[in-house]
C-alpha cells in the first residue's frame with residue numbers, strides 16, 4: 001500500500017479484522033437479526049453465493065466468499081440463478097453486463113429474485129441496481145435501490161485510484177480502503193436508503209433492505225468487511 005494511505009489508516013484507529021459494520025437495522029425483523037454477530041452466524045450457515053459471471057471482475061469475489069466460509073457459484077443462466085442464496089453483481093462494463101443479462105433473461109428475473117434474496121452490486125453492479133443514470137436516460141436499470149448514479153464520474157481509466165474512506169460501525173465510523181476504477185458517483189440517495197460508507201463526505205456504500213451497493217471494488221482491497229456485511233444480510237434469513 002502506498003505510504004499516504006498507510007498514514008491515513010494509522011491516523012484513524014484501524015478497525016480489527018473481526019469488526020463488522022452494523023447497519024442501522026430499523027424495524028424489519030429480518031434486518032434486526034443482522035445485529036447478531038456475523039462471525040458466529042456465518043460459521044453455522046454456509047451460503048451459496050452467486051457471482052454474476054457474464055463480464056467483469058467476478059473472480060476475486062470468490063476468494064473473499066470462500067475465506068469467509070461460504071461457497072461461490074458462477075451465474076450465467078436462469079438455472080444457475082435458481083441454485084443460489086444471493087447474488088453479487090461485479091464491476092465491469094454496465095452496458096455489456098446489461099446486454100448479456102437481457103439476452104439470458106436475468107435482467108427480467110432479478111426483481112423477483114430480490115424479493116427474497118439479497119443482492120450486492122459493486123461499481124457497474126451498483127449502476128444497474130440503481131434507479132436512474134444521470135445523463136443517460138436511455139440506459140435502463142433494475143431500480144432495486146433508490147439511488148441515482150453518474151457513470152465514469154471521476155474520469156477515465158487513468159483517473160482510477162485508491163483512497164481511505166469511512167464506513168459505519170456501531171454508532172461511529174471506521175476507515176476502509178476503497179478502490180475506484182472508472183467509478184460512478186452516487187448523485188442522489190432516496191429517503192429509505194442508508195448511507196453506510198463515504199469518501200470525503202460523498203456516499204460510496206449504500207443499503208436498502210437486502211440490497212447493498214457501492215461505487216468501489218471491495219474485492220480488490222484485501223479487506224473482507226463489506227463482503228462480511230453482505231453475508232450478514234444473507235445469513236440473517238437463510239430461507
Ligand code: GLN
Nearest residue numbers: 091092093094123124182
Ligand atoms: N465505468 C463502468 C460503467 O460505467 C463501471 C466501472 C466499474 O465497474 N469498475 O459501466
